[in-house]
Amino acid sequence: MNAFFALVGRDIRIALRQLSDTFMVIVFFVIAAALFPFGVGAEPNLLARMAPGILWVTALLSAMLSFDRLFQNDFEDGTLDLLVIAPQPLWLAALAKIAAHWLTTGVPLLVATPLIGIMLNLEPEGYGVLMVAMALGTAIISLIGALGAALTLGSRRSGVLLSLLVLPLVIPVLIFGAGAVEASIGGFPAAQQLLVMGGLLLACLVLCPWGCAIALKTAAE
């Protein structure tokens, strides 16, 4: 467990010293969402109707920007070799990297979400559910994205390959995430959608670190 927290702490420390990486993701999120009013017209009712979908799609695309560097640096400088032969199981190291990724990318996206909600004229009833769904969703995206990053590690043009692998897999997050927000705006309970997302998170929590470990071990060989 000591090693788990050491790895999470190290990645957060590196992210804090290289803040531009995190900022880039957030700025992309804001700019991409800000393009929609220009494209579809700044009609408040239309934007309010589209806001949940825009928020989820842009958050997803911004998160994609952060995955190529998730394992790449460790792979290039030889740290990955040492994680493979550390006395701890490799899935624990993968889980630590994923936790650090969520804390340094998912949480900043979460913080920016209500601001973009205001910009897009999201109905006030939607915010509570939006934040809960976003917290669950960004964690799922971190887990699935890490699996994609581990699988494409060391391949040419891994960024494009990563998107092709990961984006189809996170469609359920998009459907239930946007669905939950729309339900709560419409006055219906959103518990169903949130429970499905919780289930998805648990399944990913079990499968993704394990898959990552196998992929990372293959990449190190």
Added chain:
Amino acid sequence: MDGFTGTGLACIRSERIVFAGLDFSVAPGEALVLTGPNGSGKSSLLRLMAGIARPAAGHIAWQGVPVAEDPERYFADMHYVGHRDAVKAALSVRENLAFHCALRTAAPDIDGALETTGLSALADLPARMLSAGQTRRLALARMLAAPARLWLLDEPTVALDTRSVARLQTAIADHRAGGGIVVASTNVPLGIDDAATINVSVHARDDETLWGDAVADESAAGDSA
């Protein structure tokens, strides 16, 4: 069997046999030096020994137990310092070392390791300020900070100045005096007393693969056809 042994090891890289039928045996307190021209498979052999890659044939045993049977016990007893230094530029020298020590089970001695490698004065500098030789010393400090019985070193003297090489030789001698085992690959004399030597290229199946002549031959054949 108390030492570190390998029998009938073979390594295949990109469908070529790098070496095959390689045996080694190192007893506690002994050292093994791997030699051979560039591309002969010294680093590949060390990666097999470290358990990063799996041998295509043969097996490796630590203290009589095959490594594949209980890898975590073996990993806790072993340090591997490869070509790449695994140093994070954004972290300070001490933070780098502390992180690697946290991955180990043995109680760390970070200050002692910095002292021995002559990095104490640089401990709070970010690692991006270090020279190539200093970065190498930081990588070597890992194995001094957290004790382990087996050291696997891939060309440890690259980029080191003469003083650091002397320090490394002392560290290796101390390690062996305490019953430790050292396996090192090198192209220059390391100055390790009475070490056994394996020339990896002797075990190569096809000498042409060392220099890429086989590739040249194939393309020449393609041209004429």
